[in-house]
Amino acid sequence: AQSVTQLDSHVSVSEGTxxxxxxxxxxxxxxxxFWYVQHPNKGLQLLLKYTSAATLVKGINGFEAEFKKSETxxxxxxxxxxxxxxxxYFCVVSFSGGxxxxxxxxxxxxxxxxxx
Amino acid sequence: GAGVSQSPSNKVTEKGKDVELRCDPISxxxxxxxxxxxxxxxxxxxxxxxxNSAPDKSGLPSDRFSAERxxxxxxxxxxxxxxxxxxxxxxxxxxLPGSETQYFGPGTRLLVL
Numbered sequence: 337a338q339s340v341t342q343l344d345s346h347v348s349v350s351e352g353t354x355x356x357x358x359x360x361x362x363x364x365x366x367x368x369x370f371w372y373v374q375h376p377n378k379g380l381q382l383l384l385k386y387t388s389a390a391t392l393v394k395g396i397n398g399f400e401a402e403f404k405k406s407e408t409x410x411x412x413x414x415x416x417x418x419x420x421x422x423x424x425y426f427c428v429v430s431f432s433g434g435x436x437x438x439x440x441x442x443x444x445x446x447x448x449x450x451x452x
Numbered sequence: 453g454a455g456v457s458q459s460p461s462n463k464v465t466e467k468g469k470d471v472e473l474r475c476d477p478i479s480x481x482x483x484x485x486x487x488x489x490x491x492x493x494x495x496x497x498x499x500x501x502x503x504n505s506a507p508d509k510s511g512l513p514s515d516r517f518s519a520e521r522x523x524x525x526x527x528x529x530x531x532x533x534x535x536x537x538x539x540x541x542x543x544x545x546x547x548l549p550g551s552e553t554q555y556f557g558p559g560t561r562l563l564v565l
Binding site: 372378380381426432434435436437438440441442444 | 485502510543551553554
């Protein structure tokens with residue numbers, strides 16, 4: 337079985353300061369990992385994905401994440417927060433096997449607040 | 453290009469009624485997924501289609517829930533005899549053959565009174 341734990345339900349930062357959203361995963365094999373963002377009353381948008389190529393993954397809007405197998409972590413970072421980054425962020429692991437392909441398991445989400 | 457679309461965007465129904473939710477995937481995306489987002493349970497997988505077949509229905513919460521897909525395109529999620537606990541946002545996603553990257557629609561917000 338696989339699972340994802342987002343370590344913070346809420347993160348608050350000031351505009352222009354770094355962002356760190358933490359995620360740990362559990363998987364019995366080499367996983368595919370994703371970060372999605374959901375703005376209020378909007379659908380889920382893919383930020384970035386890790387699929388066993390480079391361990392440092394760059395995504396849209398200046399976000400990046402580093403896959404660390406030894407720590408089973410996939411933390412999301414951004415050097416400088418912008419007001420438009422305020423949203424809910426989901427760390428996600430994908431499962432393919434048996435009769436399923438690409439079945440996503442979501443973390444509980446981290447709400448990012450950005451203060452002026 | 454056109455993304456995943458879902459209809460209706462909002463649905464209010466009375467307990468005990470049946471509802472149908474529709475998903476139009478991105479053209480050429482053979483895989484289609486339904487998820488549910490609720491306050492208590494977060495985001496949960498419901499069902500996976502490859503073409504018109506549903507090899508993984510493991511997330512459907514009860515036999516009141518069913519889904520079908522026709523022509524390898526449009527999918528309908530049907531909830532029979534709705535209950536208040538069915539109130540949630542129902543999300544549809546699609547992906548290209550062989551890709552694990554899913555693109556999500558805006559969702560249908562269902563409220564059961």
